[in-house]
Amino acid sequence: MAANMKQQVLQEIDSRLKRLEEHQNDRIRITGNQYEELNQALSKVIGVPLIEELRDLKSFVQTL
Numbered sequence: 001m002a003a004n005m006k007q008q009v010l011q012e013i014d015s016r017l018k019r020l021e022e023h024q025n026d027r028i029r030i031t032g033n034q035y036e037e038l039n040q041a042l043s044k045v046i047g048v049p050l051i052e053e054l055r056d057l058k059s060f061v062q063t064l
Contacts, residue, residue: 006064013058020051 024047028040 006061009061010058013054013061017051017054017058020047020054023047024051 023043026044028037028044031037
């Protein structure tokens, strides 16, 4: 993998990890809209394994 492309991929992974981690401890806002609240809850549930997957992907890319 070209060094420049590898660096771009790693930067994008870091950017996505940062965004997920910034909102990891956000509280679910009670809005009265059950779908919006459900979406917030699902985002929290999905965020935890997604962070781990991105970390694993980053480790793999670093070995290329």
